[in-house]
Amino acid sequence: MITGDRKSLEEIAAMVEGFERVLILGCGTCVTVCMAGGEREAEETALALRLRDRERGVSREIWYANVERQCDEEFLQEAVDHVARADVVVSLACGCGVQHMVTVFPDLIVYPGLNTTFMGVTEELGVWAERCLGCGDCVLERTGGVCPITRCSKSLLNGPCGGSADGACEVDKTIPCGWQLIIDRLEAIGQLHRLDEVLPPKDWSKSHSGGPRSRTREDVRGTDDVEEGAQ
Amino acid sequence: MRSGSNLEKVLEAGHFAVTCELGPPKGADGEEVRELARLLKGNVDAANVTDNQTAVVRMSSIGAARLMLDEGLEPVMQMVTRDRNRIAIQSDILGAAAMGIKNVLCLTGDHQSLGNNPQAKSVWDIDSLQQLAMLKAMRDEGVDAVGEELKGSPEIFLGAAANPFGDPTSFRVTRLAKKINAGADFIQTQVIYDVARYEEWMEEARDRGLLDKVHVMGGIVPLKSAGAAKYMQKMVAGIYVPDEVVKRMKAAEKGKKEGRKIALELIEQLRTVKGNHGVHIMAIMWEKLIPKLTEEAGLLPRPKV
Numbered sequence: 420m421i422t423g424d425r426k427s428l429e430e431i432a433a434m435v436e437g438f439e440r441v442l443i444l445g446c447g448t449c450v451t452v453c454m455a456g457g458e459r460e461a462e463e464t465a466l467a468l469r470l471r472d473r474e475r476g477v478s479r480e481i482w483y484a485n486v487e488r489q490c491d492e493e494f495l496q497e498a499v500d501h502v503a504r505a506d507v508v509v510s511l512a513c514g515c516g517v518q519h520m521v522t523v524f525p526d527l528i529v530y531p532g533l534n535t536t537f538m539g540v541t542e543e544l545g546v547w548a549e550r551c552l553g554c555g556d557c558v559l560e561r562t563g564g565v566c567p568i569t570r571c572s573k574s575l576l577n578g579p580c581g582g583s584a585d586g587a588c589e590v591d592k593t594i595p596c597g598w599q600l601i602i603d604r605l606e607a608i609g610q611l612h613r614l615d616e617v618l619p620p621k622d623w624s625k626s627h628s629g630g631p632r633s634r635t636r637e638d639v640r641g642t643d644d645v646e647e648g649a650q
Numbered sequence: 651m652r653s654g655s656n657l658e659k660v661l662e663a664g665h666f667a668v669t670c671e672l673g674p675p676k677g678a679d680g681e682e683v684r685e686l687a688r689l690l691k692g693n694v695d696a697a698n699v700t701d702n703q704t705a706v707v708r709m710s711s712i713g714a715a716r717l718m719l720d721e722g723l724e725p726v727m728q729m730v731t732r733d734r735n736r737i738a739i740q741s742d743i744l745g746a747a748a749m750g751i752k753n754v755l756c757l758t759g760d761h762q763s764l765g766n767n768p769q770a771k772s773v774w775d776i777d778s779l780q781q782l783a784m785l786k787a788m789r790d791e792g793v794d795a796v797g798e799e800l801k802g803s804p805e806i807f808l809g810a811a812a813n814p815f816g817d818p819t820s821f822r823v824t825r826l827a828k829k830i831n832a833g834a835d836f837i838q839t840q841v842i843y844d845v846a847r848y849e850e851w852m853e854e855a856r857d858r859g860l861l862d863k864v865h866v867m868g869g870i871v872p873l874k875s876a877g878a879a880k881y882m883q884k885m886v887a888g889i890y891v892p893d894e895v896v897k898r899m900k901a902a903e904k905g906k907k908e909g910r911k912i913a914l915e916l917i918e919q920l921r922t923v924k925g926n927h928g929v930h931i932m933a934i935m936w937e938k939l940i941p942k943l944t945e946e947a948g949l950l951p952r953p954k955v
Contacts, residue, residue, distance in 0.1 A: 446908075492906065573732070574772075576780070577773065577779040578777070579818070581813045596817070599818050602820065603818070619780065
């Protein structure tokens with residue numbers, strides 16, 4: 420999932436200052452799961468802003484709504500009535516959702532209510548961790564299913580560096596050394612020999628370094644019915 | 651001869667080589683480098699010049715290396731892959747070689763979060779092994795990273811770092827093997843305080859046939875105080891300082907004197923380690939010690955080759 424952290428109330432309040440009708444729009448997928456920008460957080464944010472207004476004697480309309488996925492126009496259209504009423508929308512989706520709102524509703528002012536952080540997993544209830552940088556050229560089959568690009572602070576393909584100590588990264592003792600994890604895992608599955616070879620430099624042109632990426636499936640492009648298009 | 655550098659000649663002639671470290675100043679005052687170069691000249695075969703060590707901004711290693719050359723001290727230019735992508739690395743190597751720099755030490759570099767610009771974007775387009783392989787191809791095949799022909803290939807003696815005490819334990823010697831296979835001509839190790847453990851690592855390397863292909867130089871860091879020893883033991887990742895060393899420093903009346911004594915003992919022990927071809931003395935901010943230490947250790951005069 421994509422994770423995020425909600426911006427501070429003061430930051431959000433500063434963005435929407437002077438607007439009369441403020442919509443807080445949650446997103447029902449990734450950021451709901453990581454408890455940062457779903458319906459519940461949208462409600463909490465709206466309540467907190469209202470309370471803040473009341474303390475300052477400000478009177479205006481602040482309400483919340485939620486859609487399943489802000490990165491999909493189909494779902495965004497479900498919020499069209501809310502959007503039509505709003506002077507400003509604070510989107511609690513990831514950066515993708517915020518940008519898609521502006522594309523779908525070009526006249527609308529949309530501000531981000533989250534700092535989008537990473538693509539990751541739920542390690543335990545209330546703990547999420549980064550797992551993928553979307554480099555466009557997966558090497559997990561060589562590294563025992565542990566990503567060197569993401570889990571090594573230096574994205575080394577031939578690690579570990581000299582800063583690995585007692586299983587921890589030099590950046591922070593709470594970060595496990597990604598290369599220690601890779602070596603442990605390959606040892607456990609009897610594939611440590613995979614690391615004998617020096618991996619060549621990575622083709623970063625497949626990542627964001629090659630410019631913003633897009634993906635097209637010509638066979639389904641423009642069709643409403645994916646199944647039909649795929650045939 | 652791959653580079654014809656003094657360090658390469660000394661090592662190839664079978665002498666016990668001596669290198670040390672020179673930390674460039676935080677500023678544009680070249681005189682500081684020149685002064686250090688004059689102090690160190692004649693006491694070592696070459697001196698490493700660090701590349702923004704611990705990710706703190708300093709005069710570039712390429713610039714300081716040029717100043718050292720002017721003073722007649724051969725540089726080992728350190729180059730980390732933290733701050734440069736493959737375009738900049740190749741370009742800097744061509745420039746360095748054109749200016750007469752003949753030794754390069756390839757390093758990953760400390761993470762910028764440990765330095766004075768933690769907000770910086772990291773590069774690490776390639777790692778130190780890929781850097782070694784790239785520079786080796788530039789030198790031996792006369793081609794750049796994409797196989798395009800170079801007009802004049804950089805004649806450089808290629809070095810890498812190794813940590814005999816680094817984690818993960820089971821992978822230490824494999825990592826050395828990978829560096830040698832990637833193109834390392836010489837290895838300078840992380841600081842050694844436990845020669846017995848260093849010998850074990852060397853033995854394993856020898857058993858795997860690695861030591862015929864490379865010159866390994868053991869790392870020495872002279873200690874200034876018990877506090878410094880304790881700090882290195884607790885705070886610096888990948889450095890192993892045995893408790894006895896800390897105890898000895900604590901019990902000593904004069905820290906610097908004891909540190910010097912320990913360094914001398916270590917150099918003496920390293921001379922007897924099979925396959926160990928020299929010492930690399932890292933006395934950052936204490937460069938003045940080098941002439942005395944090398945004299946006392948009987949390493950002077952340095953061979954003329």
